[in-house]
Amino acid sequence: SAVISQKPSRDICQRGTSLTIQCQVDSQVTMMFWYRQQPGQSLTLIATANQGSEATYESGFVIDKFPISRPNLTFSTLTVSNMSPEDSSIYLCSVEETATEAFFGQGTRLTVV
């Protein structure tokens, strides 16, 4: 199974600022994803992080607000830009190979004040 390290585990940020979340995997993986879990809600996919190309965003999420990098097969970052209190959520990194098990990081709990 893949081991995923996500940093930071939590942060409290001022509105209007940006936060970059890092996701490191202990092995090379084809597919990496970023999810958001708003308070009391289930997980929603933000985007697929593609190695060497632009991320693929789901409806309702845009690159200007959630820029994503994936420089290699073991690392990705998600930036939450120009934050507002509505961005307060848990952000989770996930990896999987097609038709196999998905694994998740421990999440980043973000509070915007």
Place this chain on the structure above:
Amino acid sequence: KQEVTQIPAALSVPEGENLVLNCSFTDSAIYNLQWFRQDPGKGLTSLLLIQSSQREQTSGRLNASLDKSSGRSTLYIAASQPGDSATYLCAAPTGGGADGLTFGKGTHLIIQP
């Protein structure tokens, strides 16, 4: 697009009882289905992955079944313990050419000592 529904939304039972959590999905053209556990404020722990060719998967006191034709999966927990208290999430591939998983809203389980 895939939709995943979980019933019940919450469940509280005394320790030692056997229980069943239900999951239904709308797009039966899935290659697998996965059950996760989430503790408060934490990331997701994978419990069981059922491939589309399987009907059941077991791990310790947990047993998950999959019926693709009816669009249903169940998670059976035997001899429940207080440590089983958590939110249980069912996830199916989003499908339709899209990547990632679609999650249900979860079953919040409390096992009373």
